[in-house]
Amino acid sequence: MLTREQLNEIKELQEVCENEGGFELKLNFEMLANRVENKTEDFFHYEDGQLVGFLGSYGFGNKVELCGMVHPEYRRRGIFSRLLEMGLEEAQNQNIETILLNAPTDSKTAKEFLNTIPCTFTVAEYQMKWQKTELTEDAAVTLRPSVSTDDREAEIQLEVSGFGFSEEEARMHHQTIRDNSGDQRLIIEANGKTAGKMRVSEKNGEAWIYGFAIFPELRGKGIGRKALTKVVINADQKGLPIFLEVEAKNAHALGLYESCGFRSYHSQDYYQYLK
Structure with a gap:
């Protein structure tokens, strides 16, 4: 289970990343706030006590969605690659059949990263008001x-x-x-x-x-x-x-x-x- 402090750290990092990139991240705080014990679903990277990298795993049956972020000042240091490696390893340990990587359509850094790993586009999801x-x-x-x-x-x-x-x-x-x-x-x-x-x-x-x-x-x-x-x-x-x-x-x-x-x-x- 995530602590209130961890949830606040994730929100603060999300705000920094969204303000810098001009997009919205789908981090699903309802699921983050209701994590179960003894199950690894979230991965953190700290620098000098500050959360600068986060990856969340969201399970839906035998499918899992991964979504994460890295502070703009700490990118291109391999942080997200390490977080993703941990998320993928955990999903594979659970014998998850389908792993989806979720990225905002307007995030250039996300698209650049996705071009470096074995993945294929499946669908776009629209938020509507x-x-x-x-x-x-x-x-x-x-x-x-x-x-x-x-x-x-x-x-x-x-x-x-x-x-x-x-x-x-x-x-x-x-x-x-x-x-x-x-x-x-x-x-x-x-x-x-x-x-x-x-x-x-x-x-x-x-x-x-x-x-x-x-x-x-x-x-x-x-x-x-x-x-x-x-x-x-x-x-x-x-x-x-x-x-x-x-x-x-x-x-x-x-x-x-x-x-x-x-x-x-x-x-x-x-x-x-x-x-």
């Missing part, structure tokens, strides 16, 4: 908390069909969310039947939407848009800015979000490490 748009709720679609065993099974199957998880990975990912996340897990119903799911996090004065998926046979019927509309209206009534993330390869989802008033403001690129 809702812009005030007139939306109308539809009573045909409802949202309710996920509470039953059947609800949990539906969530797992939606992870498989919506995000490409194997069933084992989906169960591991779902258990991690249940154990370590305070997000609202919502079931989407249409005509009284389970149609999809999403998670909503309301923290630090912001609302974030995650894990939004509709069963394949029910897509294209407007269910997703109606469900998203309900969540957006609810968060807007609370006075919260609303954010979400979507992969660029999912053109349908991107169009859905844009039709509800979301606009992209930042993107992250993912590269698969070639073992």
